[in-house]
Amino acid sequence: MPKGLLEQGWLASARKCISPHFNSRPDNEVSLLVIHNISLPAGCFGLPHIDALFQGCLDTEADDSFAELADLQVSAHFLIRRDGEVVQYVSCDDRAWHAGVSEFKGRKGCNDFAIGIELEGTDSSGYTAEQYQQLMLLTLELMAQYPMINVNNIVGHCDIAPGRKTDPGFSFDWSRYKQAITAV
Template sequence: MPKGLLKQGWLASARKCISPHFNSRPTDEVSLLVIHNISLPAGCFGLPHIDALFQGCLDTEADDSFAELAGLQVSAHFLIRRDGEVVQYVSCDDRAWHAGISEFNGRTGCNDFAIGIELEGTDSSGYTDEQYHQLMLLTLELMAQYPMINVNNIVGHCDIAPGRKTDPGFSFDWSRYKQAIAVA
């Protein structure tokens, strides 16, 4: 992915699936990258339910497990599907609603200054080579556009909401990912 493909916070190569679940950042600061995982229903991949959730139109009767998601207003900036497709829901210049109650380096409300990337997966499912490749490319683009994001400011949801969240889970290969962005 060549540098500069992020225009007004939108990645040119990503499929756009705009979410209504965002608002303006309180400042222009973008200094944290948070890695998550998601699958709907849990452990099922390649279905349209993640897009529907982030767009606020999930049919909560489509699966019994969706009942608890009724009325939930949540989004992420990006989703990387199992096949490597990158989907963008919110401009990186805006605040997506992905971190919830969170803290990083003594600062609360990580949504204010973070970009959230969801990986289609579960804590235990492992991630595909395509996902790691796209995550590395996307991370490098974000680091180029938002210089306050560096290797020390890339965390899992579990790191900013310990005890509440576990993603991206033990199956995420942090060493592989961090080596890839350091070598590139």
């Protein structure tokens, strides 16, 4: 087992913030890694609202934009904050609810077989060096633990839900990221 991952799919070094929004994977398969972005409110960083959203306790009156999130049941496996902090919401062995209506290589329902990593950011804000470093380390850990994940099975949310999603956006440096994970 690679350093850092626990047997139940929990990263030892991550801050745990357990979400109720998950269920079992139908085939226990993990073969895809999906990169997302998130900020709540949009363009605001370092606030507690992402944790609250994924835990199902977001105060929808805290910001006018949160009204549309009322009763939303969503989660991701991980969040990498701007300062590089890694937060984990769902065990990698379970199905988090991050991809929605999605398809990869002709297979629908990517939540069934994907791990979702949220980067605190927006399509246009760019990402920090700390985020790229943590994303690279986390990706390498996941690839070691789940060998069906390889460089060809790492995509953006935009790739599995085109026309519906745009994240991680044009500011995400795919070549920097993929070079880092293939250079090791």
